[in-house]
Amino acid sequence: MIGVLKAEIYKILRQSKTLYALAAIFIIEGFVLLSAYYQGTEIIDLLLANLKDSFEFKGNLLNGNLIIYMILNSLWFHIPLILMIVVSGFLTSEYKDRTVEAVLLQPVNKITFIGSKYIVSIIFTVLVVILLAITTFLISYMIFGKGDLVVYLDGLNFYPSNEAFWRLCCAFMVGTVSMLFFSVVSLTFAVFFKDATKTWIVSAIFLVCTNLLLKIDFNNSFWNSFFYSKLIDSWQYYFYYEIPYQTIYLNIAVLIFYCLIISGIGVIVFKRRDL
C-alpha cells in the first residue's frame, strides 16, 4: 500500500494539471482580493447605509477578516468544482491512457490501487484547503490589515478581530470536511463513468443540485438534519453569535460517514468491474 501511495503522490506532483488546479484557486483568490480592493468600500457602505444613520462606526470594516470571509465563501462552489475536476482526473486520466490496465498488470491488488486513489485524493484536498487558508490569511492581513468582521447571516453580525480570527480558522477546518465529501463523490463518479467529460458534467450537476437542495425545506426533520446537502454548510455555523457546536459535530460525523459509504461503493464497483 505504501508503495502504491508513493507512486500516486509522485504522479500527482509530476502532472501539470495539479499546477493548473492550484493556479485556478489562486486566481479566484486574486479576483476576490482585487474586487475587494477596488469596490469593497462601496459594497460595505451600501450594506451598512441604514445602520450608519443610527450608529457610529469606528475603524475600517473592509479589513483582512472580511476578505478572508469572502474567500471562504468560495467553498460554496468554486473550490469544490475545481477539486472535483482535479480529483476525478486522477482516475479518468488513467482510464483514458489505459495506465490503469498497465498498473493492474503488475502484482497490485485492485482494492489497494483504488484505495490509494481515495487516500491521495483526501490528502490532496486537505492540502489544497490548508494552502488556500494560509495564503488567504497572509495576503489578506498583509494588504488589508486586521479589524472587526461584519457578516450578514440572518441579519448583520459583528465580531471583534480576535474572535473573527478563530471563527474563520474553525470555518476553514469544518469546510475541509465538506470539500472531502465533494472529492470523494467525484472520484466515485470517475469509477462509474470512466470518461473525463462525463464525470465532469455529472460532478458539476451534482454540485449545482447540492447547492439547490441545501435551500429546499423537506418538511421532515430527519431529512432536514441528515440529508447530505444539509450537512455541507456546517462551516457557516461559525458565523452565528451562538455557535451550535452539537449540530456541527453531528454534521461532520454524518458527512464523514457519507464519505466512507460513497468511497466504499467506489471500491466495490471498481473491484467487481472488468477493466
Place this chain on the structure above:
Amino acid sequence: MIFRATNISKSYGSLKALSEVNLECKKGEICGLIGANGAGKSTLFKIILGLIKQDSGTIEIDSFGLKPIGGIIEKPALYEYLTAYGNLKVFSQVQGLNISTTLYKEIMVQVGLHPERKDIVKNYSLGMKQRLGLAIALLNKPDCLVLDEPFSGLDPMGIHGFHKLIKKLSSENKITILISSHIVGELAELCDTLYVLNKGRMIRSGQADELYNTSVSSFKILGRGFQKLDFFNALNPVEIQGGYLVTTNRTKISSIIKEMAIHGAEITACIPQTDLKVLFDDECL
C-alpha cells in the same frame, strides 16, 4: 507446463467472445496466438493477465515468484508526462520494488533503450514505447510474458528489432512468451507453437512451422524467363509485378523450381503465400 488455460469461456451480453478455449505453454517456449480482428485474442489475454474475469474455465500458472506473469495489452500504456525512469519508478513502486540506478540501466539496456535519455515518454516513437512497455513487463522477473499485438503500428525495422528482442529474452532469460498477432508470417518465424483463434473458438494448434506450412497454398515466384516454359504455363500462373503467383503445395514446389532452373529460368525469389481462409476457417478442417 508453465502455463495452462482450460475451457475458458467469456460472454459480453449476448456476444460469446470466447467459447471453451484451451491453451498451454511449456517453459521457455514462444507460443503464438493468431486470429483475425475480433477473434477474441485480447479478451483471452486480458483473462490470462487477470484484468477481466472469465465466465468459466481455469488458468493455472506454475510459477511462485512475486510476479508470475507480465504483459502488454495492445499498445503500451505509459505515463507520457514522465520520463522512462519516472515510468519505471512508478511501476516498480506499485509492486514494492526499489529501482536503483544500476537496475534501471540494466533493464533499459536489456530492452535496447538508451538509459541516458531524459525527456518525457510522450516524445518517444511507438517502437521505443513498446520497448519501455516490455521493460515494465519484465520488472520483478516474471517467468511468463504475454504480449498482445506487439507489432501493431511498428515499421518493418521496428518489427525486426522487436523480433530479435523477444528471441533474445526467450533464449537468454528462459522466459515463456505468449504472443498474439493477426499477421501469420510474423508469428510463424518467431514461435515454437501456434494457436489459431476464430470467432472465440480455438480451431487449430500445433508446431508453428507445420501449421504455417499447411496454410501455404501458393507461392510468389520472382525472376525471368518463365513464360517460355510449357510445364510452367500448365500450372496456370497468375502474373504479378516482377513474377508469377503459382498455386501448389509445399511438396510440389521444390520439384517445380528444380525443373524451372534446369530449363534456364532465372529465379530470384520464391515466397510462400499463406491462405488465411485455410488457416482461420474451421470448416476447412
